[in-house]
Amino acid sequence: MTIVAIVPAAGKGRRMGRDKAFLDLGGTTAIERIAHSLLAAGVDELLVVRSHGAAPLPSLAIAHRIVLVTGEGDMADSLRAAESQLDASCATVVVLPVDHALVEADTIAAVAAQAMRTGTAIARPTFRGKPGHPVAMRREAFAAIRSPGIVLRDLVRMDWSKVRDVPTANAWVLADLDTPQDLESARAALAATPGSVVEHMRRHRSRRSYSPAPLMPGQLDRLVDAARYASTSSFIQAYAVVAVEDPVRKREVSKLCADQKHVLEAPVFVAICADLHKIAAACSQHGQTVQAQSFELFLQATIDAALLGQNLALACESEGLGICMIGAARNHPIELARLLQLPASCYVAFGMTIGTPTDEPLTRGRMPLAGVLHREVYEAARTATVLVGADVSMRDWAARCNEQGGYQGRLVNLDKGWTDRMAQLWGERSSYVAARANLVAELKSLGFDLR
Numbered sequence: 364m365t366i367v368a369i370v371p372a373a374g375k376g377r378r379m380g381r382d383k384a385f386l387d388l389g390g391t392t393a394i395e396r397i398a399h400s401l402l403a404a405g406v407d408e409l410l411v412v413r414s415h416g417a418a419p420l421p422s423l424a425i426a427h428r429i430v431l432v433t434g435e436g437d438m439a440d441s442l443r444a445a446e447s448q449l450d451a452s453c454a455t456v457v458v459l460p461v462d463h464a465l466v467e468a469d470t471i472a473a474v475a476a477q478a479m480r481t482g483t484a485i486a487r488p489t490f491r492g493k494p495g496h497p498v499a500m501r502r503e504a505f506a507a508i509r510s511p512g513i514v515l516r517d518l519v520r521m522d523w524s525k526v527r528d529v530p531t532a533n534a535w536v537l538a539d540l541d542t543p544q545d546l547e548s549a550r551a552a553l554a555a556t557p558g559s560v561v562e563h564m565r566r567h568r569s570r571r572s573y574s575p576a577p578l579m580p581g582q583l584d585r586l587v588d589a590a591r592y593a594s595t596s597s598f599i600q601a602y603a604v605v606a607v608e609d610p611v612r613k614r615e616v617s618k619l620c621a622d623q624k625h626v627l628e629a630p631v632f633v634a635i636c637a638d639l640h641k642i643a644a645a646c647s648q649h650g651q652t653v654q655a656q657s658f659e660l661f662l663q664a665t666i667d668a669a670l671l672g673q674n675l676a677l678a679c680e681s682e683g684l685g686i687c688m689i690g691a692a693r694n695h696p697i698e699l700a701r702l703l704q705l706p707a708s709c710y711v712a713f714g715m716t717i718g719t720p721t722d723e724p725l726t727r728g729r730m731p732l733a734g735v736l737h738r739e740v741y742e743a744a745r746t747a748t749v750l751v752g753a754d755v756s757m758r759d760w761a762a763r764c765n766e767q768g769g770y771q772g773r774l775v776n777l778d779k780g781w782t783d784r785m786a787q788l789w790g791e792r793s794s795y796v797a798a799r800a801n802l803v804a805e806l807k808s809l810g811f812d813l814r
C-alpha cells in the first residue's frame with residue numbers, strides 16, 4: 364500500500380510574479396525541495412498538478428506524474444483531478460501545496476504516520492495550535508473530494524472524531540509563499556542554521572569566494588576538536604591538521620595548489636594530513652618499527668583523514684562558514700610537505716579552504732539515489748538508467764547555472780552530461796592520470812614505502 368503526495372502547483376503565482384514551482388529557495392527550486400522532502404519522508408509517489416502550458420519541471424528525486432488541469436485550477440479542482448489519477452494501491456494521500464515548500468521531511472512523515480493509525484482518517488500539522496499543511500488522509504476519506512463543490516476544508520470537517528492534530532515546531536506549516544516578501548523571509552530562514560543535521564547536509568555547496576574576515580577567536584580549535592570525534596580505524600587517530608593563516612605561506616600553498624584563487628582568498632587553509640608520524644613514534648617507544656609500507660595502514664590513515672575532513676566541513680557549515688576541499692594539494696606533495704614542515708610518514712591527503720563565503724553557488728545535486736543505494740545486493744542492472752539520470756541532473760544544474768552567469772565564472776557546456784565528463788576525466792586521455800603519474804613515488808619519498 365503506497366503513500367501518494369499531491370502537490371497543487373497549477374497557479375500562475377500572480378502576487379509572487381512567477382510560477383511558484385520554480386521559486387529559488389537558496390539554490391533549489393521549490394518543487395525540487397518538496398520532492399526531496401517527500402522522498403525523505405517515505406512517500407512513494409508524487410502527483411504534481413500543473414496547468415496546461417506550464418513550463419516543464421526539472422528532474423525530481425521522487426517518482427512522479429504530472430496531472431494537467433485547465434486554467435489555473437483552484438485547489439479543490441486540482442485535488443479532484445489528482446484524485447482521479449490515484450492507483451488502486453494508494454492507501455494514504457498527503458496534500459502539500461507548493462507554497463509550503465519549507466515544510467521539513469520529519470513533519471510530513473509524522474503527519475502521514477498519524478493518518479495511518481487506527482481510528483484516524485485525517486491528520487494535519489499544527490504550529491502553536493493553528494492547523495496548517497500538509498494534510499494527510501486515508502484514501503477513503505479523501506475520496507469525498509470527488510463531489511463537486513467540496514473543498515479540502517470540508518473533508519476535515521466531515522467527521523472531527525477522526526481528525527488528529529500533530530503539533531510541530533515548524534512555522535512553515537502555516538506560512539504561504541505568496542509574495543516576494545514571503546520569499547525573502549523563506550530564503551533568510553534557509554540561510555540560517557537549519558534545525559536538522561540531515562537538512563544541513565543537503566545544503567552543502569563548495570564555496571570559492573570569501574571575505575577576508577578571520578574566524579572567531581577559538582573557533583577553529585573548537586571545530587577541529589569536534590571534527591576529530593569521527594570514527595577512527597582501531598583508534599589509530601592517524602591524522603593531523605595544519606592550519607595556514609599567514610598570507611605569505613598561504614600564497615605559497617596556493618601556488619602549489621594550481622594557483623586556486625580561493626586558497627589565497629580564504630582566511631584559513633587547512634591541510635588534512637594522513638599521519639603515521641605519531642604511530643611511528645609510539646612503535647619506536649616500544650622497540651618496534653612502524654610498518655609504513657603497509658597498503659592497509661596507508662588506507663586506514665587516508666580514510667581517517669577523510670572522515671575528519673568531512674566532519675570538519677559539516678562543523679564549519681553548521682556555524683555559517685563555507686568550505687571548499689582542495690585535492691590539488693596532491694599536485695606537489697613533496698613541496699607542500701616541506702612548506703608545512705611535515706614529519707616523515709605524513710602527507711596532505713587534501714586541503715580545505717574555510718571562511719565566510721561571499722558567493723552563492725547553486726547546490727549541485729547528485730546522480731539518482733538508485734545508483735548509490737542498493738538493498739541487500741548491488742543491482743548493476745540499474746546502471747544504464749542511473750547514467751541517464753546522472754546526465755539529466757548534470758544538464759539541469761548546468762542550465763540553471765548558466766541562467767545565473769555560469770559556474771566559477773564560466774558558462775557550463777550544456778552538451779556534456781556527467782558521463783561525458785567522467786570519460787574525459789578518467790578515460791585513456793585523463794589529464795589527472797598524467798599529472799599524478801609520480802604520486803606513488805612521491806608518497807614513498809614521504810615515508811609511505813607502499814608495496
Ligand SMILES: Cc1cc2nc3c(=O)[nH]c(=O)nc-3n(C[C@H](O)[C@H](O)[C@H](O)COP(=O)(O)O)c2cc1C
Pocket residue numbers: 567568569570571623687688689690691692713726727728
Ligand atoms: C577530495 C576533494 C578534493 C577537491 N578538490 C577541489 C579543488 O582542488 N578545487 C576546487 O575548487 N574544488 C575541489 N573539490 C570540490 C568538488 O569539485 C565539489 O565537491 C564537487 O564538484 C561537488 O560540488 P559541491 O561540493 O558544491 O556539491 C574537491 C572535493 C573533494 C571531495
